[in-house]
Amino acid sequence: MDTAITVNEVRKHYGKVQALQGLNLTIERGEFFGLLGPNGAGKSTLINIIAGLVRADDGRVAVLGHDVVNDYRRARAELGVVPQELVFDPFFTVREVLRIQAGYFGLGKENEAWLDELIDALDLTDKADSNMRSLSGGMKRRVLIAQALVHQPKVLVLDEPTAGVDVELRQTLWQFVRRLHREGMTIVLTTHYLEEAELLCDRIAIIDHGVLIALDSKRALLGKVTGARSRLSVTLAAPLTAVPAALTEMLKQQDGARLEFHLDKHHDSIMAVLDALRAAGGEVVDLQTEEADLEDIFVQLTKRGRP
Amino acid sequence: MNLRGLNTLLYKELLRFYKVWLQTLLAPIITALLYFLVFAHALEEHVQVYDGVSYTAFLIPGLIMMSIIQNAFANSSSSLIQSKITGNIVFVLLSPLSYLEFYLAFLLAAMVRGIAVGIGVCVVAVAFVELPVHSVTVLLAFALLGSAVLGSLGIIAGIWAEKFDQLAGFQNFVVLPLSFLSGVFYSIHSLPPFWQGVSHFNPFFYMIDGFRYGFFGVSDVNPWRSLGVTAVSFAVLGAITLFLLKRGYKLRH
Numbered sequence: 163m164d165t166a167i168t169v170n171e172v173r174k175h176y177g178k179v180q181a182l183q184g185l186n187l188t189i190e191r192g193e194f195f196g197l198l199g200p201n202g203a204g205k206s207t208l209i210n211i212i213a214g215l216v217r218a219d220d221g222r223v224a225v226l227g228h229d230v231v232n233d234y235r236r237a238r239a240e241l242g243v244v245p246q247e248l249v250f251d252p253f254f255t256v257r258e259v260l261r262i263q264a265g266y267f268g269l270g271k272e273n274e275a276w277l278d279e280l281i282d283a284l285d286l287t288d289k290a291d292s293n294m295r296s297l298s299g300g301m302k303r304r305v306l307i308a309q310a311l312v313h314q315p316k317v318l319v320l321d322e323p324t325a326g327v328d329v330e331l332r333q334t335l336w337q338f339v340r341r342l343h344r345e346g347m348t349i350v351l352t353t354h355y356l357e358e359a360e361l362l363c364d365r366i367a368i369i370d371h372g373v374l375i376a377l378d379s380k381r382a383l384l385g386k387v388t389g390a391r392s393r394l395s396v397t398l399a400a401p402l403t404a405v406p407a408a409l410t411e412m413l414k415q416q417d418g419a420r421l422e423f424h425l426d427k428h429h430d431s432i433m434a435v436l437d438a439l440r441a442a443g444g445e446v447v448d449l450q451t452e453e454a455d456l457e458d459i460f461v462q463l464t465k466r467g468r469p
Numbered sequence: 470m471n472l473r474g475l476n477t478l479l480y481k482e483l484l485r486f487y488k489v490w491l492q493t494l495l496a497p498i499i500t501a502l503l504y505f506l507v508f509a510h511a512l513e514e515h516v517q518v519y520d521g522v523s524y525t526a527f528l529i530p531g532l533i534m535m536s537i538i539q540n541a542f543a544n545s546s547s548s549l550i551q552s553k554i555t556g557n558i559v560f561v562l563l564s565p566l567s568y569l570e571f572y573l574a575f576l577l578a579a580m581v582r583g584i585a586v587g588i589g590v591c592v593v594a595v596a597f598v599e600l601p602v603h604s605v606t607v608l609l610a611f612a613l614l615g616s617a618v619l620g621s622l623g624i625i626a627g628i629w630a631e632k633f634d635q636l637a638g639f640q641n642f643v644v645l646p647l648s649f650l651s652g653v654f655y656s657i658h659s660l661p662p663f664w665q666g667v668s669h670f671n672p673f674f675y676m677i678d679g680f681r682y683g684f685f686g687v688s689d690v691n692p693w694r695s696l697g698v699t700a701v702s703f704a705v706l707g708a709i710t711l712f713l714l715k716r717g718y719k720l721r722h
Contacts (some may be wrong), residue, residue, distance in 0.1 A: 214562065215563070216722050249556035266478065269473070
């Protein structure tokens with residue numbers, strides 16, 4: 163079985179709102195997969211359906227080939243989910259929480275060594291016997307990750323895991339998740355921090371209004387979208403009296419002698435811009451280029467996707 | 470059946486109320502004791518319900534059963550509503566536990582708490598008055614079935630309620646009146662005929678009357694009838710609870 167998650171024609175509505183409109187998606191085993199989309203796009207609904215927390219109106223979802231409704235025991239045994247909200251049970255200590263969570267999956271004392279490893283890897287050793295109420299937000303987030311991993315799932319879903327998390331914890335978290343990925347775990351990440359998805363994910367899906375509007379490798383996504391731009395900032399020795407007509411469409415900003423152009427990577431060349439500027443009497447004293455990033459693609463696609 | 474999963478959820482539910490035993494065990498025992506002291510002191514000289522049974526002795530089985538059923542309800546309903554509102558119910562819902570395992574764990578924990586409080590009330594009360602035991606089997610049957618009925622009702626209320634005040638409404642407008650008007654403090658034979666008739670529609674009356682039979686061998690109605698009504702109540706509420714859990718009503722949206 164090479165497919166970690168299969169989402170087939172999944173539909174879900176809440177009242178008159180269509181949260182998911184016949185979504186199809188396949189996530190391969192061993193992938194680091196990014197699921198992006200603006201607020202209300204349907205990401206959390208999809209994750210909750212995969213996790214069995216929400217029931218789809220129609221369609222089928224399987225984790226490692228196990229249907230999440232008809233074969234939910236095996237599907238859930240293969241899946242770990244780190245919820246978006248910082249939820250915790252205030253009655254128990256960290257170790258109790260992890261033991262209880264492992265127990266739900268039918269695991270007992272034989273799993274203690276793994277729990278110790280998790281506690282150590284997530285830097286929770288000093289807090290293992292502390293009540294959950296006494297932990298900081300960052301520590302609670304670490305416990306949530308440990309809880310998702312107590313049964314050593316093959317697929318890990320992280321729903322906005324770094325929302326409100328400080329930089330240090332974010333780094334620790336990504337080091338740990340990268341280690342899990344290197345060891346063969348399939349990772350599915352939703353995040354609002356596009357640079358995280360750009361840095362970590364092999365493939366990215368973008369959802370908007372419950373519809374899949376892009377699904378490709380990060381490189382292909384950055385390269386193939388029509389109008390994928392690079393930015394070119396040029397500083398001239400003196401302001402031009404008039405910008406050449408050939409450049410006016412590309413010019414996005416002019417601040418005295420500083421000009422910013424957005425170039426279509428498929429049609430426009432930096433050299434042509436510089437030549438046109440020189441021909442108009444401009445003397446280039448400095449230039450900077452910046453490649454299009456995922457944010458550009460995201461903004462462009464989600465804007466275009468809107469009715 | 471994921472027996473280890475079921476045992477773990479049961480253990481978690483037991484640990485949850487044990488960790489706050491002052492509120493979940495001691496407080497209801499003190500409350501029942503206060504009822505006992507006030508009513509026994511006020512009415513001991515004025516009321517005799519059964520021949521050869523003092524009012525104080527008559528009162529104790531009703532108070533024990535009232536404590537059992539109220540605490541069984543409180544345990545499952547409060548645990549569920551807290552888990553739903555704080556969001557930590559997600560940890561159980563993400564696990565491979567079936568709806569039946571979920572039900573059994575919450576039910577058994579509710580029964581344990583109800584019966585633990587009942588035993589506490591009994592131990593304290595017998596220090597004040599001698600209590601005969603007619604049939605241990607009857608006492609056990611009503612304690613187990615009564616706590617199971619209210620444990621199931623607590624799960625239904627916990628699933629249905631979305632806010633604490635909705636649950637408080639359920640407790641104050643359903644559970645409390647039905648338990649107070651069930652013959653805890655009086656025999657229904659002391660009521661006018663109309664209210665005697667109404668009492669026969671209250672399943673709590675049968676639980677308390679049957680439980681009292683276990684002590685004195687005397688009751689307002691035939692104990693087999695009481696056992697039948699209690700068992701049917703459990704079967705109906707158990708079936709409704711399992712139906713709701715299987716559908717994921719208000720849990721898996």
